[in-house]
Structure formats: C-alpha cells, structure tokens
Amino acid sequence: MRKVANYLLSYKFLIMLLFFLIFIQSISQLFLPTLMGDIVDNGVVKGDIAYIWKIGFVMLAVAAVGVFMSILISHFASKVAMGVGRKIREDIFTNVSDFSLHEFDTIGTASLITRTTNDVTQVQQATIMVLRMFLMAPFMLIGGLIMALSKDAKLSLVILIAIPFIALAILIILKRGYPLFQGVQKRLDRLNLVFRENLTGIRVIRSFAKGKEERARLKEANTDLTDISIKVNKLMAFTMPLMMLLMNVTVVFIIWFGGIRIDNGSMQIGDLMAFIQYVMLIMFALMMASMMFVVLPRATVSANRIREVLEMERLKLKQGDKRIDNGQGVLEFDHVTFYYPGADEPALEHIQFTAKQGEITAVIGGTGSGKTTLVQLIPRFFELTAGTIRLNGVDITETSLPQLREKIGFVPQKSLLFSGSINDNIRFGKQDATTEEIIHAATIAQANDFIEHLPEGYETMIEQGGANLSGGQKQRLSIVRALVRQPDIYIFDDSFSALDYKTDSKLRAALQAETKQSIVMVVAQRVSSVMHADQIIVLDKGKMVGIGTHEELVENNKVYQEIVASQLGEGEIA
Structure with missing residues (x-):
C-alpha cells in the first residue's frame, strides 16, 4: 500500500481539504446528541414548547451542515480515488510497454489485464472508503469518547470494557481475510486466462471438438473462484452481525447502569439519551474501522500485485x-x-x-x-x-x-492487426504516409487488388485481431505496414507462409526491386x-x-x- 500512498501525495491539498470537511461533519454529528439531550431535559421534561422549537431548528441547521459536508466529502474523495486509479493505469501501461518479451512471459498477459483492471478497481474502492470512512472514524471515536466522558465518566467504563472485544474481533477478521483475498485474485487471474484462451483459440477448440473439455476447464476455474468468493462473503457477512451484537450488548449495559444512576439522581434522562447516542457514534466509528479491515486486505493484495508490475526487477537495456x-x-x-x-x-x-x-x-x-x-x-x-x-x-x-x-521494418511470424481502418493499420508503420505511398507499398505487397475490392477500400474497418480477413490478407497488410516505413533493414520472420506460391513469387520479385537500398x-x-x-x-x-x-x-x-x-x-x- 506504500506505493499507492505515493500516488496520494499528488492530491495532498485535496486530502487536507477532506480532513477539514470531515472535521466539520464530525463536529456537527457530535453536537446533535447534546442538543437532543438539552431538548429532553429543558424542553420535554419542563413542557417548554418554545424551547423545543428553538433547539429543534438549531438541530436541523446542524444536520444540514453535516449533509452538505457529506456531499462534498463524497465528491472530493471520488475525485482523488479516480485520479489515483487513472495514474496507476497510465504507469502500468507505460511500464509494461517497455517490458522485454521475457518479462511479459514472467507475469503473463492474463494476469497483466487483471492487474490493470480488477486490481486497480479494488485500490480505487479502498481509497474512497479510506477517505470517506476511515478518516472519519478517529474523529468520531475520540470525539464520542470525550463527549461521553463529559456526560458521565463512570458510565464510560462500559465503553472502555467493550472496545478490547471489538478490537479482538477486528484482528481475527483481518488474519482470516488476507489469505482469502490473495486466493480470490489468483483465481481471478486463472479464470481470466482460461476465458482468454477460449476466446482467442475458439477455431482450434472447435476444429478438434474440444468444446466439452474446455467447458469443464472453465467450470473448474469458475468453481474455484466461486468457492473462495463464498468464503470471503461469509467472513464479511459474519462481521456485521458480530459488530452489531457487541454494540447492542454495550447499549444494554449502558441502559441498565444508566437507569441505576438516574434513580440515584446522578444523571438526567436527557444526558442518558445523549450518552447512548455517543456510544452509538463510537460503535459506528469502530464498525467503520472493522469494515475497512475487511476491505483493506483485498486492496493490499491488489496493491502488492500492482507494485510487482511497477517495481519489477527488470533487465536494464544499455542505451x-x-x-x-x-x-x-x-x-x-x-x-x-x-x-x-x-x-x-x-x-x-x-x-x-x-x-x-x-x-x-x-x-x-x-x-x-x-x-x-x-x-x-x-x-x-x-x-x-x-x-x-x-x-x-x-x-x-x-x-x-x-x-x-x-x-527497422519488422514483419513478425504471427500477423497482428489493430482495430481501425486498413489505412490506420498501414500508417502504424509511418504516421505521415501519403495516399500514394500507401498504395505503392500495397501494390508491392500484392495487397492493393484485394483492398480495392473491399466495400470501403482502404477505409474498410478491421475487426479485432483481423477476424474479417484471411491469413494471407493479414500477412500482406503486415508487409505493407513495414514497406511504407521505408527502413534501412527489413526483417521478414516467416512472413510468407500463408501465401500461395503464385502470390509468394510475385511478392518476392516486387520486393527485390523495392529493397535495393536496404538490408x-x-x-x-x-x-x-x-x-x-x-x-x-x-x-x-x-x-x-x-x-x-x-x-x-x-x-x-x-x-x-x-x-x-x-x-x-x-x-x-x-
């Protein structure tokens, strides 16, 4: 998570503003129970309707301030979290773009996709929760304890006894949750890998009639992810009732001992009601903290996986x-x-x-x-x-x-085309290539004839991976992309394998004349x-x-x- 914290530094002024807004919101929420106790003791008990209306309007104003602060907090927290996510994705893409082929293989394409999408999303969600809830929890906890002590110090001992039990529950959840969340991300990688292989290899799967086996493999990966996700959700489902149980038991003891203190004349009814509200705020702060300890392990796993990509020990290319x-x-x-x-x-x-x-x-x-x-x-x-x-x-x-x-004009073994028009793909080799240069290169590569017979010619859109073209057509377009570059070195890595002998012969004859100034x-x-x-x-x-x-x-x-x-x-x- 330290790496993510570094990204937050660029938003330090917004985070300082969030601290201020959260402080104002916390003050408004902590002030409301005191006003409510004041209404009960000085308004309801004494039957002073005017006083009830007066304090009631003050309570509405204080609550309105809290609501307005909450809206601003949500807005700025989202802005910071989305900005952090955007910067992480940019850095991952920039870093991965410089990976050697060995480094690509080390992590794997499927895992890189998961880390750029799902893992970054997990970090974004955790960042929003930290900025909205986790920062508020200390204000509410400390402020609630101070206000509760000001109402009745002796009754506050009940809260101090309850807090260690809640802290123990949070630690147990944290210890159980971290390895489970690690397992979720690994199984998500596996599912992504199987999906990707099935989608990209659908022709091979169908030609070998392996649909049943691949469905079984996908089912296995899906079941593994489902099983561990159920365990995670069980843990999260157990967390809330446990916190509610501890909170309600604490409130029961406070009402019990508070009733005794009211009978003894040591406490007023309004103060007890305010005290109970402060206890609820304290418990709510602890619940927010416990929810963070459920979310943070998964975000920590994701952050570590992102860090592995950003800080991968890479081969430094001498330049x-x-x-x-x-x-x-x-x-x-x-x-x-x-x-x-x-x-x-x-x-x-x-x-x-x-x-x-x-x-x-x-x-x-x-x-x-x-x-x-x-x-x-x-x-x-x-x-x-x-x-x-x-x-x-x-x-x-x-x-x-x-x-x-x-x-270098490089034509790889496997022809790779990008989504976009044929012109866009050819200009990938030379961005400022003229129409004449493109047609000339396509003619040399024996591609001009089939391109002109397409519905929209050079503006025909290519589907993902060139799915709407034959192997030979894709191969010739890859050659055009290299030719239009007019490089010093042409590298053809088994780039004519999908061509028939006649087209191969014509292309080689044309290439021989075209590449006289190149290696x-x-x-x-x-x-x-x-x-x-x-x-x-x-x-x-x-x-x-x-x-x-x-x-x-x-x-x-x-x-x-x-x-x-x-x-x-x-x-x-x-």
Missing part, C-alpha cells in the same frame, strides 16, 4: 547516444551468443555473418534452431549474452532504442522461399552450420541438403 550513419548499409553479427533467462543451454552460439545493403540474407533451419531468436536480437527484443551486433559500424547497444527501431533479412521454412537469396544462413540447434548461396550449400552442407531433400524433388534441387 547510448551514437547516431547510426545511413550511408554504409551493413549489418554485422560478431560472435553473438544468447541465452534465454534461466536457460542452461544457449539459444544461439557464436553467430557470425555480415548482411549488406541490396542483398537478401535468408535464415533457414529446423524447428527450434533459433531462426526467430536471431532476428529478434536486431531490434533488441532481447539483450545479447555475448558478442556484438553492429549496424553501419555502430554497436546497437550504443545507440538509443527509438533510433535503432526507426531503421533484407528473411526467415523461412520453405527452401523455395530462400533459394534465390544472396546468402543463406543455416542454423542447427542454435549453431551456424553453414552460409552461402543455394547452389553452394546444396553441394557442401549436409544439414541444408537434408532440408532440401525433405522439401524438393531431384529436378527442383538441380
């Missing part, structure tokens, strides 16, 4: 301020080695090659050989373990990440996609086992020969 010269057009891998965090074996080991401007460098190898990992090191999605990558003679760790990534890196599974590359890098279990043209590798590289033999006939190999 310099060197400028990368645009003229040379050379990418060098110099004895590059990379281990995934926590891995015993390297994903890549001693990779060394040079890719030049105007040339196509292809990377091929079996599944798990490290092809995607290799190209993801160029935009520094991961940090090297050893070795150096240089672009135009500059170590990529000695330049800033924005400058480095501005020079082109192509990761592919199909030999037919790389056989015309200027150089082909062959990977096997993270090691570079060959480099050369298709003809050279067919002649002298065993791994490449096996890949070729598995995909092409003898005529095609020749």
Whole structure:
C-alpha cells in the first residue's frame, strides 16, 4: 500500500481539504446528541414548547451542515480515488510497454489485464472508503469518547470494557481475510486466462471438438473462484452481525447502569439519551474501522500485485547516444551468443555473418534452431549474452532504442492487426504516409487488388485481431505496414507462409526491386522461399552450420541438403 500512498501525495491539498470537511461533519454529528439531550431535559421534561422549537431548528441547521459536508466529502474523495486509479493505469501501461518479451512471459498477459483492471478497481474502492470512512472514524471515536466522558465518566467504563472485544474481533477478521483475498485474485487471474484462451483459440477448440473439455476447464476455474468468493462473503457477512451484537450488548449495559444512576439522581434522562447516542457514534466509528479491515486486505493484495508490475526487477537495456550513419548499409553479427533467462543451454552460439545493403540474407533451419531468436536480437527484443551486433559500424547497444527501431521494418511470424481502418493499420508503420505511398507499398505487397475490392477500400474497418480477413490478407497488410516505413533493414520472420506460391513469387520479385537500398533479412521454412537469396544462413540447434548461396550449400552442407531433400524433388534441387 506504500506505493499507492505515493500516488496520494499528488492530491495532498485535496486530502487536507477532506480532513477539514470531515472535521466539520464530525463536529456537527457530535453536537446533535447534546442538543437532543438539552431538548429532553429543558424542553420535554419542563413542557417548554418554545424551547423545543428553538433547539429543534438549531438541530436541523446542524444536520444540514453535516449533509452538505457529506456531499462534498463524497465528491472530493471520488475525485482523488479516480485520479489515483487513472495514474496507476497510465504507469502500468507505460511500464509494461517497455517490458522485454521475457518479462511479459514472467507475469503473463492474463494476469497483466487483471492487474490493470480488477486490481486497480479494488485500490480505487479502498481509497474512497479510506477517505470517506476511515478518516472519519478517529474523529468520531475520540470525539464520542470525550463527549461521553463529559456526560458521565463512570458510565464510560462500559465503553472502555467493550472496545478490547471489538478490537479482538477486528484482528481475527483481518488474519482470516488476507489469505482469502490473495486466493480470490489468483483465481481471478486463472479464470481470466482460461476465458482468454477460449476466446482467442475458439477455431482450434472447435476444429478438434474440444468444446466439452474446455467447458469443464472453465467450470473448474469458475468453481474455484466461486468457492473462495463464498468464503470471503461469509467472513464479511459474519462481521456485521458480530459488530452489531457487541454494540447492542454495550447499549444494554449502558441502559441498565444508566437507569441505576438516574434513580440515584446522578444523571438526567436527557444526558442518558445523549450518552447512548455517543456510544452509538463510537460503535459506528469502530464498525467503520472493522469494515475497512475487511476491505483493506483485498486492496493490499491488489496493491502488492500492482507494485510487482511497477517495481519489477527488470533487465536494464544499455542505451547510448551514437547516431547510426545511413550511408554504409551493413549489418554485422560478431560472435553473438544468447541465452534465454534461466536457460542452461544457449539459444544461439557464436553467430557470425555480415548482411549488406541490396542483398537478401535468408535464415533457414529446423524447428527450434533459433531462426526467430536471431532476428529478434536486431531490434533488441532481447539483450545479447555475448558478442556484438553492429549496424553501419555502430554497436546497437550504443545507440538509443527509438533510433535503432526507426531503421527497422519488422514483419513478425504471427500477423497482428489493430482495430481501425486498413489505412490506420498501414500508417502504424509511418504516421505521415501519403495516399500514394500507401498504395505503392500495397501494390508491392500484392495487397492493393484485394483492398480495392473491399466495400470501403482502404477505409474498410478491421475487426479485432483481423477476424474479417484471411491469413494471407493479414500477412500482406503486415508487409505493407513495414514497406511504407521505408527502413534501412527489413526483417521478414516467416512472413510468407500463408501465401500461395503464385502470390509468394510475385511478392518476392516486387520486393527485390523495392529493397535495393536496404538490408533484407528473411526467415523461412520453405527452401523455395530462400533459394534465390544472396546468402543463406543455416542454423542447427542454435549453431551456424553453414552460409552461402543455394547452389553452394546444396553441394557442401549436409544439414541444408537434408532440408532440401525433405522439401524438393531431384529436378527442383538441380
């Protein structure tokens, strides 16, 4: 919760104003029982109707002040809580945007969504309750005790005896509640994960007829959350009756002993009525505190989960301020080695090659050989373990990440499109791209024809995840997005797999003419996609086992020969 308290500091003036308003409201509420006792003793008992009306109007005025203060308190407390929630969400988003892929995997997408939504909401609700109720509780408790002591000090001993029992009940609830609330948030993460997997993988689930199994998995996650939520609600349901029982028992004893003191002439009826009202205010303050101790454990769990994201021990990416010269057009891998965090074996080991401007460098190898990992090191999605990558003679760790990534047009394995129009998605690569540039890039990527046949052309809206487009169409739009950027390096990570051979061939021919001023890196599974590359890098279990043209590798590289033999006939190999 300390992290949340830091966010509250930016609202310190509003919180000081809330303190003042709560103080005024507390004074008005504490003044009402005294006025009521005065009406009874000096108005009702003496039959003075005029005095009853006079004090009654004063009571109405005092109550109106309390109501007005309550409205202002609710307004400003909500303003602070919503502002804190907004700032936390902004900071989470900013922090997560800079996460490495490993850090994303460490927490998990489903958990990050829950932390940004549900956990922040829990903190907001707790903040409102703290500002509205918890701040008022001390005023009401201390003020009520002072006023009760002023009415009858001896009778106040009953309150002092009752308070330890209430405090013990609160401590027991707190001890029981914290682990339960931890369990609720973890099970909420699990339910969110299962929901997300079912929604994003609905086609796979249906194609394998696994609907029944997935419903069972969802039911299990849902039942786990339901069971622990019921335990939490039972605890909360037990809290209020327990507090009411303690309060009513206290009032019974006060009426009993108060009646004895009235018989002895040590106390007036009005004072006893006022005393009972003060006891009720004291108990109400303790009840507010007990409710906070029910809410705070869950908010504390949520705050800790938020803190884990904001203070995650992250890999600090080294950045310099060197400028990368645009003229040379050379990418060098110099004895590059990379281990995934926590891995015993390297994903890549001693990779060394040079890719030049105007040339196509292809990377091929079996599944798990490290092809995607290799190209993801160029935009520094991961940090090297050893070795150096240089672009135009500059170590990529000695330049800033924005400058480095501005020079890269990256097309990932899985085509990802954003909600919005086709134009919006293409301009994601270059915000100020002209219509002519967009059409030109789409023509190169063999996408212009299908776009123009859509109902609204380039203004056609794309559904979430590109659900209204085919795999090949999504892949071509991803390529357009990279082309319109006109970068120094193009990285195509198995980006032609969803295309038919005819479209693939046309696209590659158009690309070859378009990318003569750039370095082109192509990761592919199909030999037919790389056989015309200027150089082909062959990977096997993270090691570079060959480099050369298709003809050279067919002649002298065993791994490449096996890949070729598995995909092409003898005529095609020749």
